[in-house]
């Protein structure tokens with residue numbers, strides 16, 4: 001295991017697949033201008049959304065002209081409804097409204113494709129998340145084209161568990177069943193018996209007979225939390241999320257002293273000393289639900305800071321404080337550098353050129369589908 005928690009870049013840098021002469025709409029540059037920043041951000045954001053929707057519709061029209069010619073030529077592209085991917089393995093989330101000419105982003109903060117945002121056009125999934133999520137979408141939708149705006153958007157957990165290392169570990173423990181968190185590569189999933197997410201990990205482990213030894217990979221913090229919850233004695237892999245390991249307990253206590261009525265809530269990828277302070281521990285959807293249903297009006301939230309934007313939309317009248325990171329940074333919080341790699345500019349180019357595409361070899365896709373399907377079956381019971 002070669003995981004180094006201090007690393008900030010874990011995937012080899014992948015060169016841009018787009019023509020280097022590509023010019024972005026002027027408004028994209030204007031968004032960064034120093035004067036009138038807020039006005040330009042609002043106007044720029046609206047224009048970019050419109051440009052992306054128009055570009056997407058043009059792409060759909062151009063690239064599927066053969067199909068269109070056999071249909072009614074005046075019919076707008078069929079638009080899939082927005083659905084909660086926690087209920088279905090087919091991820092859809094950006095609704096392209098032909099009549100309004102706008103792209104509407106819908107978060108999919110639940111279940112299998114946790115923390116991701118995806119754009120949907122018929123036959124194509126544009127996944128604005130990290131690499132393992134896009135791979136999982138491809139495993140579940142092998143006949144669709146799956147795109148990821150930036151192939152460098154990795155994940156420290158997925159990088160912490162390489163297939164060759166897991167294979168060697170399994171050979172040392174041949175009687176163990178392998179449960180892996182979905183934050184893993186397709187190759188690692190192909191070596192696994194059952195996958196899990198943070199919201200169903202306890203249920204998955206509870207479904208395994210008590211006398212069956214288990215390897216839990218790659219998140220040691222989530223694994224330790226599940227051991228505590230289930231009383232199972234699992235072999236834990238030494239992986240961790242760089243974001244959830246970055247919280248400062250001292251600063252958290254200081255923040256709580258400043259806001260004594262705030263409830264501390266935490267994602268189980270956080271370290272044990274952070275979890276010990278938490279009033280509630282849960283997956284992303286669990287945290288949002290808790291903030292919605294709790295009578296409390298203030299929360300200190302120990303999870304990736306970007307999640308707080310979605311949470312705030314759900315609880316507009318409540319106050320959320322991000323749990324502070326050890327490092328002093330501009331946001332005084334813990335942000336995932338990988339999730340921030342997918343920018344509006346990259347999304348625009350990705351939809352325009354239908355690049356870069358995620359490829360999973362067919363044999364890996366078939367093997368990786370088995371533990372995912374087992375997870376879905378157990379979760380649905």
Ligand code: SF4
Pocket residue numbers: 130154155156157158183241242243244304336337338339
């Ligand atoms: S927040 Fe952590 S687990 Fe999620 S993508 Fe970033 S590094 Fe991976």
